[in-house]
Amino acid sequence: MSDAQTVKEQGFAETRVRVRYAETDQMGVVYHANYLVWFEVGRVEFIRQIGLDYKGMEQEDGAMIAVIEAKARYKAPARYDDELLVRTRLGGVRGSIVRFTYAVVRASDEMLLCEGETVHMVVGRDMKRRAMPERYAALFEQVLGHGESTDRAEPEPVAAE
Secondary structure (H helix, E strand, O other): OOHHHHHHHHOOEEEEEEOOHHHEOOOOEEOOOHHHHHHHHHHHHHHHHOOOOHHHHHHOOOOEEEEEEEEEEEOOOOEOOOEEEEEEEEEEEEOOEEEEEEEEEEOOOOOEEEEEEEEEEEEOOOOOEOOOOHHHHHHHHHHHOOOOOOOOOOOOOOOOO
16 A cells, blocks of 8 residues: 555555654753654655655645644653654645644654644745645645535635735
C-alpha cells in the first residue's frame, strides 16, 4: 500500500520524532514552542506522504502556505529521549485556506501529550494571497473525500492586500 493510500485510509500521516536534550527546559520537560516545530515536521511529511512536494510547490509553482494561525493544547509533558508520534490530518480546505490538525502522542504508551492545529493561506513570493495550485487542490480533495472540502474548512479570514 502506498503512503497516500495509508494516509487516506487511516486519516492521518504519522511522523516519529525523538526528544533531544536541547528541546527540554530546566525541569526536564519539553519546552512548549517545540511542539510547533514538530507540527511543521508532521505537516511537511503529510504533504510528502500524499504524493506532493512542498519544496516543488515553492520552487516550481511559486506558491507557499503561510501560517496565519496556530493553536496548541498541552495535555501531559514529554521528556528527554521520549519517542513521539506526530499524527497530522488535513482538517479542511477552502479556496486558498488550508487547515491541518495534529496529535502528538508518546510512542511507548500512546498518551496524548499535545493537540493542535495550524491554519495556512496560500501566497505567492510577494506574500499576497493566490490560488491553490491545482494539483494540490485535487489531492487535498481526494484525502478529504469528494464533496467534503468546503464542509470541513474554517471560514476564510479577511486578508490585507
